[in-house]
Amino acid sequence: MKKILLLFFFCLPILVAQAQTGGRFTLKGVITDTAGVVLPEATIMLLLPKDSSLVNYGRANKEGAFEMKNLKRAQYIFKVSYVGYIPYQEDINPKDQDVVDIGKAKMKVLQKELYEVVIKTARAPLSIRGDTVEFDAKAFKVPPGSTVEDLLRKLPGVQVDGDGNIRAQGEEIKRVTVDGKRFFGDDPKMATKNLPAEAINKVQVFNGKTEQAKATGVDDGKREKTLNLELKDSHKKGGFGKAVAGVGTDKRLEGKVSYNRFDDKQQFAVLGFGNNTNQSGIARNDYQDFKGSQSFNWGDDGDFGFSSGRYYGGDDITIQPNWGGGGSDGYTKNWAGGANYNYDTKKTKLSTSYFYNQSNSIMDVRSSTENFLTNDSYNSTDKNKTLGFTANHRPSFRFEKNIDSLNTIVLISNSRINTGDSDYESFQQSFRNEGVLTNQSNVNNKSNYNSFAMANLLLYRHKFKKKGRNFAASLGYNINNSDEDKKLNSTNLFLQDSTRNSVINQLNETESTRGNFKGSLSYVEPLSKKFFWETFYNYSMRKDKVDRNVFDVEGDVREANQFLTRYYSNDFTYNRLGSSLRYSYKGFNLAAGLAGVQFELKGKFASDKNSTEFTRVDRSFFTWVPNVSLNYDLKNNRYVYAEYGLNVREPSVTDLQPIVDNSNPLYIVEGNPDLIPASTHNVYAGYNMFNPASFTNLYVNVFYNYNVNQIVYNRKTNLENLITTTKPMNVTGGNSYGSHIGFGFPLKKTKATLNLNTGINLSNNLTYINDVENETKTDGYNFGTRLDLTPSDAFTLYTNANWNISNTKYSINTSQNQKIVNGNYGAEMNVKMPKEIYFNARFNYRTYTNDQFGFSQKQPILNLSVYKIVLKSKKGEIRLTANDVFKRNLGISQYVSQNFYTERRVATLSRYFMLSFTYNMRGMSASVRRSNFF
Structure with missing residues (x-):
């Protein structure tokens, strides 16, 4: 199969070239x-x-x-x-x-x-026009009921991969707007996967300015590839949407309904879905699909100044259960629904929404791990099953008001209310090299959790009458509170030393609270028409408290475990004061800046919050953070860019907590309150080119990263009982560097496009294994090609092939050096047949090889569907789908890191057949009429 596909890729350009000769x-x-x-x-x-x-x-x-x-x-x-x-x-x-x-x-x-x-x-x-390419959607025909994603695949210079990621003119699309409004959040494919193609009048691709450049009026030379979808007038005057219902074999069910109503000022959307086909929709498709204009921050994070040294202290408020669900692995049942309303005028922008989602998941996992020690190694296996439930409520609010032409305020508030539980069963065994069983554990853990999080931000911007002079201020307050109850039950046998045998029956009650106040100031002064000076200040104060009570349970008696019970509080203060000078003239942008960054960490911990004896942590950290950036528009759609910066990241609260986590008796995790912030020197540079006459594109980039005080996990393994304990520590010296190149061009305009890419990524990671420094070097190489064939409206074929090679070498156990080779070959074919019947086939062939461990897996996945357009005005669709025809879908993964290699398999949804009916709702019949524009 692989040889046939390779022959196809190499021969097809020759056949196309021959077809272009004569007459x-x-x-x-x-x-x-x-x-x-x-x-x-x-x-x-x-x-x-x-x-x-x-x-x-x-x-x-x-x-x-x-x-x-x-x-x-x-x-x-x-x-x-x-x-x-x-x-x-x-x-x-x-x-x-x-x-x-x-x-x-x-x-x-x-x-x-x-x-x-x-x-x-x-x-x-x-x-x-310049760097803007505009397409008339009516000139690129797609089947009735198609999405914007299907339309984009027909456009010259635009590629959409199997996951819905979009590239145009060789660059990744960063934003998608609808009628110039930020309608579908930060993920571009959320809009393209759900809006109907027939609602689109024009598609525009251009280089948009950054949010900071728009706010200050000073061009920073940075560009974000943007795609704008202009709606037809008919779809601004009435509502439109879609309803889908499907039933399949093995009791598979799916249903989805969405409805949108737009006009020049208001946008309203409702969405609901349910299925047992692993389509969760959370944070990947349906939830963000309908969120609406202004619902995401879009750069309004309130942290001013250059990116180097910014505070990344875990302000995110995403709280999800740790049962490993999501994606396409395992089996999930999902239900969700919500509504969104937007009001948008020149002076006032309001967005508010509410969304609810719940998922039931079953994860059945088999894994085997080879662990490398200084002069030895051992194997471990794990068979586990998790039943998980999670539900979350997500209200959001964003309000923007232009008080006048010089003053603007923005208020943002997002919340998450989560609840969930999990039931985890596991059978784990460890073997020495000669295959002798050393220990084993039967684990049965249950947990319940609740959490509430909210992020609030107030922004004020003021533009002075002098062009380029402006002032901005922000205030934010975030909270993140949670509580969790865990029941830990395990039986642990050590065959070499029965005195270590144990039965654990514990109850862990953990309550944590977080409050974070932050603020920023920015002032930009134009020194001349070409020079601009910016001064900024960032402040953050975060307070964390963790109260963990552990009880040993015997029958109905609970006895406090003083060794594992902990109370921990931590105050973290961050200050950054900096300044930068920018030169901007005729597309040439050069900026240099320096900031002083100070961290202060004050904490205390004891076995009980009422204790009179606390162990205290009081440390401060200061560093100078430089930043230099170059952006040069060479005209004719050619760009050069380069930047150097130092990023600083403070330790996570989990790593700082001096708490022992024994939920897995064979893998103990400890915290380290002595950790200091980690920093990384980053250098990158690149060149982008797009020729609008030939639609040829080229991009080249190089990068280098060097880690200082990187937080890694020291692993200690007891050679007698093979119990592993990990503890975070600071290590200096790890680095990574590499390059990526991409080249695309049409073999035949509007008919065939070829894209080639290659990359190299070399990394060197340091850690300690049983107190011995281990250096893990990984050399990664990737090669890829994509061929899009669109010879007619009745037939399209999209093909791709990718190869990834990873060589890993260990300094402490060279006999375990290994090479992993993964291949991925894909093709999608669409055929229009008579009487409004359409056929779609998607084929994906994956290969996984690791000769060191004798691992070789070939996985062909074929999905087929045939559908017919029915009803008046082509509003209906009947579709029959066959998923995973060969019944070969397995959740297979290989993972190499530090001193171990893991092979993991997850039982997951395989072959099933689905019969579905789709009804496209349109507010006006005129929206489907075909007008002659030429």
């Missing part, structure tokens, strides 16, 4: 206005007369001249678009000519009274 002609000319003045870099296109589909495209040169070579001999419509001019159109009939010279294509100035006529009758399927 061809060249089209050339000059683009001018009616006065004969040349129009440089105008967008040129060739269309088919029968349906106005796009055949070829490009741009004229700076002298207005163009030349399209190797064109198939046929009749075409030649079209030209240029800002401020009426699109030019001419019929082309090459007959027997080898060269067709149209001479001067004279374009008329677009007058105001003709604007409406041009919009309705002379729209171009493609236009290029």
Whole structure:
């Protein structure tokens, strides 16, 4: 199978090239206005007369001249678009000519009274203006009921992988907006997977400015690739949505309903779904799909100044159960629903939403681990099963008010209310090299937890009348409280020393609270038209308290375990004061800054919060944090960038707690209150290029990271009973460096596109194994290719192949050096058949190889579906889906780190068949009419 796919990839470009020879002609000319003045870099296109589909495209040169070579001999419509001019159109009939010279294509100035006529009758399927490429959605046909994701795959220069990640012009799409509004949060694919393609009027791809550049009015040279979806007028006047219901084999069920209603000021959405097909939707698709404009911070984090040395102290409020659920592994049942409302005008933006989700999960895991010691090794196995339940409520609120043209306030509040439980059973064994059983444990743990978290932020921005001068201030208060009850039950046998045999029956009651107050100030002063000076100050004070009570239980009697019971409080204060100078002129941006960062850590702990004897921690840490950045727009869609910075991160509360966690009797975890903040020197640089005439793109980047006081986990293994204890510690010296290169170009415009990429990532990690320093070197190499074939509206084929090679070498046990080779080959085919019947096939072939441990696994996954469009106005769809036809879906993973190798398998949802019906709700029938724009 792998050889066939490789042969296909290598031979296909040759076949395409051969198909381009013979019976061809060249089209050339000059683009001018009616006065004969040349129009440089105008967008040129060739269309088919029968349906106005796009055949070829490009741009004229700076002298207005163009030349399209190797064109198939046929009749075409030649079209030209240029800002401020009426699109030019001419019929082309090459007959027997080898060269067709149209001479001067004279374009008329677009007058105001003709604007409406041009919009309705002379729209171009493609236009290029500077770094903006705009597509007319109607020129790229997709089946009825398709999503925006399906539409994007048809657009030249845009790629969408199997996970829905989007790249355009060789760069990752950072943001997706709808009608220029930030409608679907930070994850671009949330919008593209759920909005219907028929709702889209235009798709625009451009380099957007950062939030800081927009707020200050000072160009920082940084760009974020953005995709804007412009809705049709018909979908702004009525509601639209979708309802799906499906039933399958093995009692599989799924249902989903969504409804959206937009106008120029308000956006309303409701969403609900339920299934037992592992589609959780949380934080990956449905939850963020409907969140709405302004629902996420989008850079409004309130931390001003350059990124180096910023505080990353765990302010996130995501609280999820630790039962390993989610994704496609295991078996899950999911239910969710919510509503969102947005109000958006020039001066006022309001977004509020509520979402509820619950999941029941079953995780059945088999794992084996090879553990490497200084001059020895041992094996361990684990068979475990977890039944987990989690439910969460998520209200959110964002309000932005432009008081006037100079003053703006923003108020953001997000909350999470979580509850859950888990039932964990495990059978663990450890063996010495000769296969002799050394110890084993039967574990049965149960837990219940509740948590509440809220993040609040108030921002104030003031722009002075002098351009570039501005002031900003922020205040934030976050809370994160939780409580958990655990019942730990285990029977532990040590075959080499029966005196260590034990039965654990404990109750752990843990209550933790966190409060964090933070604030920031920023002032930007323009020293001249080219130089800008910024001064900033960041402050944070966090208070944590953890009260853990552990009881040994025998029958109905509970006795406090003084060794494991702990009370811990920690006050963490952060200050950063800095300044930077920026030079910005004609696309050249150079900035240099320096900040002083101070951490203060004060804590105390004892066996009980009422204790009179506390052990105290009182330490401070100061460092200078430099930052240098370069961004240079070389024009013609070419960019160079580079940056150096020092990132500082303080230890997590979990690592600082001097608490022993014995929930796994064979793997004990301890905290370390003596940890100090870790820092990393980061250097990266790159070059991006996009040629809008040929739609060729190239990106190259290099990076280097060096760790100082990196927090790693010292592992100590008792050689007699193989009990492992880990404890975090600070180590200096780890590093990583590498490079990535990507290159993409059309083999045949609008028909075939090839993308190639390769990368290298070399890392050196330090840790201690039984108090001996271990150096783990990993050399990683990856190669990838993607070929998109879109020869017609009736057939598309998207293929990809990726290879990853990882060489790992250990300094303390070189005999366990290993090489892991993983391959991934994929293909998706779509076929339009008569009578509105469509066929879709997705094939994924994965290979996993590790010769050191004799591991070799091949996993072919094939999903098939056939569907028919039904009902008036094509509103309905009946679909039959076969998931995992070969019944080979296994949750397989390999993991190499520090001094161990783990192979993990998770029983997961495999072959099933699903019959579903989809009804597309549209507010107006006009939204599906096909108008002739050409």
